[in-house]
Amino acid sequence: MPNNDRTERILVYIVRRELRLTDNPILHHISELFSKNRTPFTHLLPVYVFPARQIEISGFLAPNVDTTDGSTNDITNTSTSKPTSIVESPYPPARSVVGQFPRCGPHRAKFWAESVWDFKTSLESIGSGLAVRVGRIDDILENILDYFKSGKGNYAAGVKCEVVGVWITAEEGVAEKTDERNVFRVTGMKGVNTRTWKDEKFLVDDRDLIYMTPKEIPDTFSEFKKTVGPLRDAPRKPLPPPDMLPPLPTRVPPQPTPFKVPNTLGGWISGLLKPLEENPVAMITPSYPIGAKSQHTYHGGEAYALEHLKNSISSGAITKFRDPRRGNIGEDYSTKLAAWLALGCVTARQIHDYLVNFEEGKTQVGQYAQGYAEGESKSTSGIRLELLWRDYLRLCSRKYGCKLFRLEGFKGELDRQWKHADNIDVKEQIQRFIEGGTGNPIIDAVLREMYLTGYTSDRGRDVVAKYFSKQLGIDWRIGAEWFEYCLVDYDVSEFWGNWQYCAGVGNDPSWEVPSVRASEVQEAYIKQWIGEDFI
Structure with missing residues (x-):
């Protein structure tokens, strides 16, 4: 009898503030390995999470959520739960510490959603895709790892799915570092290898700076500028976009309840704006003057x-x-x-x-x-x-x-x-x-x-x-x-x-x-x- 066992070895790529194909170190590296048939994984699952600490996600609460189990690679919106008429968010409101304002207003929320959608579309154009979720990164990651470990991703006899690694780009910021620690906590508990990549979206690469520790960074910009040298010669060349990427897993874990993420840009924007519209910050909202023109009419992406x-x-x-x-x-x-x-x-x-x-x-x-x-x-x-x-x-x-x-x-x-x-x-x-x-x-x-x-x-x-x-x-x-x-x-x-x-x-x-x-x-x-x- 022939051995028909097959394993989908999955790399989970947690996307944060690198919503681009060009000059993306992780995608560039994966593409090079894939083109040479040298990847230790067979499938790639890029995941983007609208983070509950930084943007209000209560607009995605689903009073009557879908009870199907999301058993295909539709990576957008399926949730599993018993229907209920009253749903509360498991997360506190995304509010600032001192002023208690919403962390993200309507203009940035819209631009943010557009940028994620553009990135999703770009990934799909080269044979990949993007699982878009709302919540906390560590919660979403734990859900993904548990899903595959439980065998729910095994869509046919003789087919197994296992996560062989999690990659994430390092970011500066207290909340961002907390997210990174939580990712390592989850993967450590689940026994999954994790790699942090350097953030390369800046002008001068960290590898080209002279500072060995953060304490050595000067306290004045003028002193910092001197250590960089001739500024026009300092940056590295940007990386080319990937030609191809490994496919998505055949089955992708659904969005955990009690949230449901729609599969349209309009649905994302509506979900992000809903709580802001229901709870305006200003008691007296300035009216838009006749003839006034916005200086920022641009689309995200x-x-x-x-x-x-x-x-x-x-x-x-x-x-x-x-x-x-x-x-x-x-x-x-x-x-x-x-x-x-x-x-x-x-x-x-x-x-x-x-x-x-x-x-x-x-x-x-x-x-x-x-x-x-x-x-x-x-x-x-x-x-x-x-x-x-x-x-x-x-x-x-x-x-x-x-x-x-x-x-x-x-x-x-x-x-x-x-x-x-x-x-x-x-x-x-x-x-x-x-x-x-x-x-x-x-x-x-x-x-x-x-x-x-x-x-x-x-x-x-x-x-x-x-x-x-x-x-x-x-x-x-x-x-x-x-x-x-x-x-x-x-x-x-x-x-x-x-x-x-x-x-x-x-x-x-x-x-x-x-x-x-x-x-x-x-x-x-x-x-x-x-x-x-x-x-």
Whole structure:
């Protein structure tokens, strides 16, 4: 009798902030092994989890969940449970610690969902796919491992399924490190090999830095910049996208109850926005002014990030870039790439590579734009400097850990007297702040634009942060948490590091944001966002 036993050896890839095919070290490595028929696994299961700690997922609770067992490789939505009319989430609401705002607002939630969907579509185009779940990463992983270990994945006689490894990319941030420890805890209990990969979405690779330990990272950006050397020569080349990947397992574990994840982008967005719409933060919501235009109308995802980057080069906008902290309206003061960078839809070294190709005339992108094949300009140099600043703030997160979120900041400023929300007058000040009703025209214009569109200029962010922390003297973390809720391009290290700097408790970036002078206040911008309220 022939031996028909067959084993599906499965590698689980936990995707986090690397929502791209190009310049993805894990997918590149898997593709190379697969093309040479050298993979120790036969199937790949990429898994993305909308994390319950960072985004509200109660909109996916299923009052009457499907009772089927999800026994195919439909990797989207099947749940197993007895029907019930009242369902409670096993997770606490995703709220900020001090201000108790939702961790993620509607603009970022939509962009986030779009980015995951784009990545899922890209994986499917090369024969793979993406299992999208909601919950905690360790809970979802334990469910997957138990499913295959129990034999539920064995879809036919003589077929066995086993997980032979779990791979995950390391991230900076307290919650992110907690997730990583929990992954190792689960895989340790289940006896599954686990590998952590270095995060390579930044400008300068960790392997090229001189620091052996986080303690050696300088406390000033200027000193850090010196150790990098010539910035244009520092980044490594981006990795090509994979040509092919191993197939999905024949059976994929379903979403654990009591949640149900739909199989459409619209369903994802609806589930993420539902709890935000049912519980609005602002008591008085600013209305969208007639004629006002959002400066961030972009779609999430790798394909859209690369399209925007190419358009910025071809249109010549990339050569008009100056200090992003000196503008409020228009295209010239910002590349608008931060939201894609935050989710890993594009990497800093990809942006650098596009700039080099433009500066040296290596490709046709931007061939008719000013500056093509003319070498590095002040604009392209400024973009690299901004990308390096993001690198530095990420390393500060590594060095200081949970101090990123402490009132005294990196500097340990214990002498400052801060106002807190337990005072009724301060609480009213905070409410006026989040509603864009402080009475200060430029502050209110920035706050309303940010709330209504999910975006505002770097200059506006710095001015508002200094106003909140220094002029009002209120616990700066409340302002940072409000930014986290509102803005589409939230990045934990960059946002909290910049707020610390503006509040005077963080590291010195080696540049000073000029104070607002009457001659610099853009009246057209203010009128655009607060309309007839402007006096």
